[in-house]
Amino acid sequence: MKLTADLVASVDLTDRQRETMFALMDRHYDAVSPEVFETDLAEKPWVILISDPTNGELCGFSTQMMFEVEVEGRSIRALFSGDTIVDRNHWGDQALAHVWGRLALSLIDSHPGVELYWFLISKGYKTYRFLPVFFNEFYPRYDQPTPAVAKTVIDALAVARYPHEYDPQAGVIRAGSGQYRLRRGLADLTPGRLRDDHVRFFEACNSGHVHGDELCCLAPLTRANFTPLAYRVIGPEPVALVVP
Numbered sequence: 664m665k666l667t668a669d670l671v672a673s674v675d676l677t678d679r680q681r682e683t684m685f686a687l688m689d690r691h692y693d694a695v696s697p698e699v700f701e702t703d704l705a706e707k708p709w710v711i712l713i714s715d716p717t718n719g720e721l722c723g724f725s726t727q728m729m730f731e732v733e734v735e736g737r738s739i740r741a742l743f744s745g746d747t748i749v750d751r752n753h754w755g756d757q758a759l760a761h762v763w764g765r766l767a768l769s770l771i772d773s774h775p776g777v778e779l780y781w782f783l784i785s786k787g788y789k790t791y792r793f794l795p796v797f798f799n800e801f802y803p804r805y806d807q808p809t810p811a812v813a814k815t816v817i818d819a820l821a822v823a824r825y826p827h828e829y830d831p832q833a834g835v836i837r838a839g840s841g842q843y844r845l846r847r848g849l850a851d852l853t854p855g856r857l858r859d860d861h862v863r864f865f866e867a868c869n870s871g872h873v874h875g876d877e878l879c880c881l882a883p884l885t886r887a888n889f890t891p892l893a894y895r896v897i898g899p900e901p902v903a904l905v906v907p
Contacts, residue, residue, distance in 0.1 A: 666722055666758040668713045670766055673704055673726065680712070683721045687748050694875070703745045711762050713749060723749030725759060727766065734819045741782040741820050742770060742884060747790070754789075757896050764797070764889070764897035771884050779884040782820045784836055784877040788856065791865045794880060797893040801882040803834060805864035813881055821879045829879070834868065838875030 676684075681704070689695045704710075707726035715722050726745035731738060749759060771779060785791040794801040802809040802817070809817075814834075821829040821836065828836045857863050869878040882888065889897075 665715070666713050666753055666756045667716050668711050668758040668762040670709055670711050670727075670762055673707055673710050676704075676710065680721060684710075684724050684746075687721070687723065687750060688746060691748050691751065700746065707745050709766070711759060711766070713753075713756075713758050715753075722753050723747075723759060725763065727763075729770070730820075730823065732819045732823045734816055737778065739778040739780065739816060739819075740774065741780045742767060743782045743820075743824070760793070760797070760893075760896050761898060764893060767884055768886065768889075768897065771886060780816065780820070781882045781884050782817075782824075783880040783882070784821075785865070785869070785880055786872050786875055786877045788862045788865045788872075791878060791880065792859075792861055794882060795861050797890060797896075798882040799888050799890055801880060803864075803868060803878070803880065805860050809834075817879050817881050820881070834879050835871065836877040836879060838871070838877075 684704075685695070685697060685700050688700060703726055707728045709727040711725045711727065712721060713723035714720060725747035728743050728745065729740055730743060731740045733739075744763075747759075749756065767781065783790070783794065795804070802813045817834060818829075818831050821831070821834075825836045828839060830837050857866065865878065866872075869876055872878070
C-alpha cells in the first residue's frame with residue numbers, strides 16, 4: 664500500500680475535507696449534486712479517508728453506516744457503504760480495503776450473536792469484483808443461484824433503503840434522474856474485462872449500470888467468511904479498531 668487510510672467520525676470532517684471529497688466525486692461521476700452528496704454524508708456516521716502520506720493529499724473516501732431491519736420475525740443488521748471513490752491514479756491500492764476490513768472485523772467482534780451482513784450496492788464492475796476477492800459466500804454470483812433466505816434478506820435491506828427505486832425481480836436499484844453515473848472511460852466493460860466470469864455476470868445482472876442502476880449484493884459478516892486473501896489485505900490480527 665502506498666496510501667494510508669483512517670476511519671473518522673463524519674461530524675469531525677473539516678470544510679476543506681468535505682470540499683475535496685465532493686471534488687473527487689465530481690471528477691469521477693456524472694450528475695453529482697452538492698445536495699445529494701451532503702445528504703449521503705449526513706446520514707453516515709463514519710468515513711474512511713484515504714490519503715497520500717507523501718503530501719497529505721486526500722485521494723479517496725468511503726462513507727459507512729449500520730442499519731437494522733426485521734426479516735421474517737428476526738432482527739438483522741447490515742454494514743452499508745455509501746458514497747465511495749478512489750482517485751483513478753491510485754486504483755489498485757489496498758488502503759481502503761485494509762481499513763474497511765478492520766472496521767468489519769471490529770463490528771463482528773462487538774456484535775456477538777447478531778445476524779450481520781455487508782449490504783453492497785454496485786454500479787460498477789470494480790466494486791462488485793471486490794466480493795469474490797474478500798468473501799467465500801456472497802450473492803448474487805455466477806456459479807450458484809441465490810438461496811431464498813439470502814434473497815429475502817437482500818429484498819428487506821433494499822426496500823428499507825430504497826422503497827421506490829428497488830426492482831425486486833432484477834435485484835437492482837433503478838437510477839432516478841439525479842443518480843450518479845460513472846463517467847465514460849473510467850470503468851468501461853471491454854471485451855477483455857468481460858472474459859472474467861464475475862464481470863460478465865455483473866453486466867448480465869445490471870445492464871443498466873451505465874445509467875446509474877445499482878446491483879444489490881450481500882455477504883455474511885463472519886470471520887469465517889473472509890477469504891485468506893482478505894486477511895492478507897487486512898493484515899496481522901489487529902488490536903480492535905476504535906470505531907468513532
